[in-house]
Amino acid sequence: MVSIRPCQIGDLMSMQNANLTCLPENYQMKYYLYHFLTWPQTSFVAEDDKGNVVGYVLAKIDENEPKRGHITSLAVLRSQRKLGIATKLMKQAEVALLEVYDADCVSLHVRKSNRAAFSLYHEVLKFKIDEIEKEYYGDKEDAYSMVLYLKPEVEEEKEREKQLEKINKAAKESIEAAKRANEEPKPVSNVIHGKKKNVKKIE
Ligand SMILES: CC(C)(COP(=O)(O)OP(=O)(O)OC[C@H]1O[C@@H](n2cnc3c(N)ncnc32)[C@H](O)[C@@H]1OP(=O)(O)O)[C@@H](O)C(=O)NCCC(=O)NCCS
Secondary structure, three states, rough: OOOOEEOOHHHHHHHHHHHHHHHHOOOOOOHHHHHHHHOOOHHHHHHHEOOOOOEEEEEOOOOOOEEEEEEEEEEEEEEHHOHHHHHHHHHHHHHHHHHHHHHOOEEEEEOOOOOOHHHHHHHHHEEHHHHHEEEOOOOOOOOEEEEEEOOOHHHHHHHHHHHHHHHHHHHHHHHHHHHHHHHHHOOOOOOOOEEEEOOOOOO
16 A cells, blocks of 8 residues: 655655656755755655655746746656556645645646656646757757646636737737838839830949
8 A cells, every 4th residue: 555645854865766766867865955945845755555665756846936836856666657656646746836835837847758757747637738848858858848737717817828929929920021021122124115224323
């Protein structure tokens, strides 16, 4: 039986071990410490009945956007996968980000090739692709930058902003195209009635 509980300082070594086993994106212990001390209520571990950490989610608040949560890292040990553990860890982190920090949304990055994680985020947790970040990872693989809105009214507002942006972009493009069409040099004929016209050269 595996249970989910808030991360404690004594879990950091086990989380680092799980991270090293499961992912190529690794962090020094001082980063785990900084993460835990800065956002102590938003990270969770999955623990088996012997007290071993078999999974974790490290969640924080974006340092530049106080209403934006971010998933720093998520992993479940291979022996415990496909049991719904990652889903539970992520849902706990979402609730904590909303309750503790009143976060509007949660964002994350996932490798384009990571089908298991992408499916978890997209199909199960309903994250949406925000953009593709080219060569985001150290080995130059692209990342999907994904977002989940935690408040329906903020999602609606963001949708409206996006639509407006699209309309403005299209309008700007058509103005630019019209300008270009008017500015295109027109062929000027300097031949009148079969004779060459004297065209005064303007210096
Ligand atoms: C991605 C990962 C965290 C999923 O953990 P998990 O506990 O097995 O996930 P869950 O059991 O909650 O699965 C939920 C959904 O994820 C998707 N999923 C999980 N494993 C999958 C797999 N091997 N293939 C395809 N989809 C998979 C499915 O959509 C699944 O829903 P379903 O059971 O209804 O099909 C785990 O595979 C892992 O630790 N991978 C290595 C680390 C990693 O990639 N972390 C994410 C970095 S962004």
